[in-house]
Amino acid sequence: MKKYLSFFRLRFLLGLQYRVAALAGIATQFVWGFMEIMIFAAFYRTGADAFPMTLTATSSYIWLQQAFLALFAAWMMDNEIFSSILSGGIAYELCRPIDIYNMWFCRNAASRLARAVLRCFPILIAAVFLPEPYGIAAPASAEHFLLFLIALVLGFLTTVSLCMLIYVLTFFTVSPQGLRILFTSGVEFFSGGVIPLPFFPDPVRRFMELLPFASMQNAALQIYSGTLNQAETVRAVALQLFWLIAVTAGGKMLCRMAVKRVVVQGG
């Protein structure tokens, strides 16, 4: 266990080094968040009753999404892993007494967490001071907040697990580009990254909520503002747990297969 923690630590510290990148990220997320909220505000003005959430709840959803972007963004993948598979640097990693899957999982989790830690606080603090309904509201209750934290962690781990599938599949496809583009654009849409999931028409939404992508960010963000009732909350967290276990197990199995038939590229 300790060796995986060391990977986590080294990666985390490495991630904290990039301060300028973090500043740029914060600025981007601010602009993006504002833009989205402006658009939604315009929609709400024409008919607030047509929407499943209040504008305040939507604003909270968007700000939390922007603050924790690094935890959930599917496109933030570790290029070093891809290049180690493509160039054959993987040879060294296979010479270590470690499980490749677990190591990559730790590395990914660490770099995402490092990015999120650097970026979330300025966004959250600024959003708290924005006037209602454009800022971030307090959580619906203390329990909601606690559940939100649990769902946040589960969603974060599910995201890493899903990304792991792409890394592992690169063993088979040689180039990660195709899969990566398909995966990232698909995930953005299905996880509520483009439009929050509650805004989809009911039959579509019900189906989408069952997919593993809804377990990434949507569950936590909806729990925060209390738009889910108790039964729905329990179901959402249970689904998260289910997907986390299923996707991780699948990824590990695939990884074992991949390592058996690995070809080290480039001599």
Add this chain to the structure above:
Amino acid sequence: MITMDHVCKSYRIAKRNAGFREACRSFFRRETETVHALTDVSFTIGDGEMVGYIGPNGAGKSSTIKILSGILTPDSGTVLVDGRVPYKNRIEHVREIGVVFGQRSQLWWDVPVIDSFELLKDIYMIPHTDYQNSLEELTELLHLGELLRSPARQLSLGQRMRCEIAASLLHNPRILFLDEPTIGLDAISKLAVREFILRRNRLHGTTVILTTHDMQDIEALASRIILIGKGRILMDGTLEDIRHGGGNIDDTVAELYRSYDIAN
């Protein structure tokens, strides 16, 4: 003790001719060719031996090293290293071996070398005192000193290779695989690396298998030579066996390659 017994390994390689039409055609019908990297390779290496594994490019040297270090799985045949099957119990196996790939880097590019070492310490679960001892010894013999505090990306190739070798030996492996450890190094670095490998073998009884194109490496290090060409073992003997008279070592080896018709 390392034994390879009738080991075969082949790769499938997609082939096509040049040109747009050919590229389109291969989109629908891919022609693949099976390349036999290793055919019926057998040898035994005892504890504490230093073996030079030579052959032209593409002869199967690296494939052999990768099979012995548990990275690749052979198609057939049996491999035993100190009683372990490398590709079956990979994790237990790699704990006991050290590997240096001269053309790749195992150091983390952006952090000081010492951070990579500390990570390896945790990965191999090396007890603190053992780690301190090997680090001290390696630092002294390989003249690492200040290098340890610089990021790997700012080291010269020779400096980096010394660090790479140290990194592969921190956990005191009994067997060391060196895949072209002196590639691209200047004369002084080469000598330093060679002297270090010799000392390691004498002091710790480390079994060393090294592949190289540099025949001076072989001259300086290997008491035994295994020659491989087109995936087959062609010769297993000593340097004296191939040297007739006092000729230049490079000429001798080139002559040897030609006589077996394996020169590419």
